[in-house]
Amino acid sequence: MKSEEAETPSSAEQLREALIVQLRELGAVRTEAVEAAVRAVPRHVFVPQVSLSEAYAPERAVITKKDEDGVDVSSVSAARIQALMLEQAEIRPGMRVLEIGSGGYNAALIAELVGGKGEVTSIDIDPDAVDRARRFLAEAGYGRVNVLLADGEEGEPVHAPFDRIIVTVGAWDIPPAWVDQLAEGGRIVVPLRVRCLTRSVALEREGGHLVSRNYELCGFVPMQGVGERRMQLVVLHDEPGDEVGLKLDDGDRVDAEGLRTALAQPPVEVWSGVTIGGMEPFDGLDLWLATAVPDFARLAATPSARDRGIVAAASPMGISTLIDKDSFAYRKLRPTSPERTTFEFGAFGHGPDAQAVADQLVEHIRNWDREHRSGRAVFMVHPAGTSDDQLPAGRVVDKRHTRVTISWP
Numbered sequence: 001m002k003s004e005e006a007e008t009p010s011s012a013e014q015l016r017e018a019l020i021v022q023l024r025e026l027g028a029v030r031t032e033a034v035e036a037a038v039r040a041v042p043r044h045v046f047v048p049q050v051s052l053s054e055a056y057a058p059e060r061a062v063i064t065k066k067d068e069d070g071v072d073v074s075s076v077s078a079a080r081i082q083a084l085m086l087e088q089a090e091i092r093p094g095m096r097v098l099e100i101g102s103g104g105y106n107a108a109l110i111a112e113l114v115g116g117k118g119e120v121t122s123i124d125i126d127p128d129a130v131d132r133a134r135r136f137l138a139e140a141g142y143g144r145v146n147v148l149l150a151d152g153e154e155g156e157p158v159h160a161p162f163d164r165i166i167v168t169v170g171a172w173d174i175p176p177a178w179v180d181q182l183a184e185g186g187r188i189v190v191p192l193r194v195r196c197l198t199r200s201v202a203l204e205r206e207g208g209h210l211v212s213r214n215y216e217l218c219g220f221v222p223m224q225g226v227g228e229r230r231m232q233l234v235v236l237h238d239e240p241g242d243e244v245g246l247k248l249d250d251g252d253r254v255d256a257e258g259l260r261t262a263l264a265q266p267p268v269e270v271w272s273g274v275t276i277g278g279m280e281p282f283d284g285l286d287l288w289l290a291t292a293v294p295d296f297a298r299l300a301a302t303p304s305a306r307d308r309g310i311v312a313a314a315s316p317m318g319i320s321t322l323i324d325k326d327s328f329a330y331r332k333l334r335p336t337s338p339e340r341t342t343f344e345f346g347a348f349g350h351g352p353d354a355q356a357v358a359d360q361l362v363e364h365i366r367n368w369d370r371e372h373r374s375g376r377a378v379f380m381v382h383p384a385g386t387s388d389d390q391l392p393a394g395r396v397v398d399k400r401h402t403r404v405t406i407s408w409p
């Protein structure tokens with residue numbers, strides 16, 4: 001007897017065509033080359049644990065492993081983000097490409113893009129991921145992809161140099177090996193975390209540093225191994241179910257006790273007059289705030305903490321927050337009409353300087369609206385040890401191997 005799915009009219013080929021239409025609509029597939037790759041590779045072969053329709057759902061990442069804390073550490077990424085990153089990479093036939101983080105499917109897409117004259121190497125730190133990727137790649141007819149067990153921190157010296165290095169795991173820094181193994185005119189596409197925010201950044205060499213060509217909002221499982229670097233969480237309220245904390249990055253320090261006391265004080269609300277449509281993305285505002293605010297964090301809170309009035313907004317990912325010693329202010333949205341089609345940005349301030357920090361945050365929001373709303377930031381990556389006078393104007397974030405800057409031309 002046929003399975004339920006085999007009886008439905010949606011064959012894998014039809015679902016793949018439907019996926020392409022959706023990826024085009026989402027702006028993730030932009031070129032004929034990436035479209036042809038998505039059409040060619042049977043994604044369902046790489047995710048046999050989910051149904052055919054889930055395999056071809058554009059936003060569906062398929063988790064393949066969690067760590068002991070329940071954090072996702074391995075997955076086959078969502079088709080939308082894979083297509084976006086491949087467009088960022090601008091892979092052409094004949095290129096040599098390194099993928100860091102192996103799920104199999106993305107390496108097969110890359111194999112389609114580089115064609116028979118190119119070479120694809122994919123490395124993963126997890127032997128299970130390597131086994132899985134090798135098995136499914138062979139099954140789908142992409143046995144020519146080299147899949148190797150290695151920590152991405154060292155790149156893959158044997159098959160270097162690479163025209164493209166595509167990192168498919170959340171990175172906090174750019175290790176020197178990636179730059180050393182990049183061919184002349186090469187490009188690195190990497191989900192880079194800076195000040196708690198992750199953007200998939202396409203970087204190219206320019207003189208002795210890297211400069212971004214474009215970037216996209218994304219989320220990824222965290223890097224393991226030598227390059228592992230998790231965000232810190234400063235707990236502000238720890239009643240079970242009502243947890244509130246501040247996520248900090250890049251070694252930033254705060255007055256935890258002072259900020260805990262601040263949260264217990266009633267907030268001051270300030271509204272900016274800056275509005276946004278309900279469907280309009282505002283990740284650009286967060287990136288601007290991460291650039292402009294000297295002490296920046298992300299306030300994470302459970303829905304229950306919000307419902308009980310401990311904070312005014314809830315997000316497990318965090319909400320952009322300005323900190324000034326023992327006071328802080330976080331961004332908040334309120335609807336401007338009963339239909340909830342537009343929203344206004346504001347700030348909720350807590351602590352002895354609640355009014356001042358809320359005013360400052362609102363001023364940054366207004367500044368973004370006036371000067372940067374339609375603009376794009378530029379990321380640059382200079383080697384650690386580069387002196388300040390060699391860096392562009394903007395926010396400088398010191399990493400282990402590099403100094404990352406975010407500027408707004």
Ligand SMILES: C[S@@+](CC[C@H](N)C(=O)[O-])C[C@H]1O[C@@H](n2cnc3c(N)ncnc32)[C@H](O)[C@@H]1O
Nearest residue numbers: 074076077101103106124125152168169224225
């Ligand atoms: C999102 S998955 C990769 C998805 C894959 N590219 C695909 O086809 O969808 C991220 C992978 O990165 C791997 N990883 C984590 N840290 C790593 C490291 N330091 N070096 C290499 N791989 C790493 C994880 O084991 C995991 O399998």
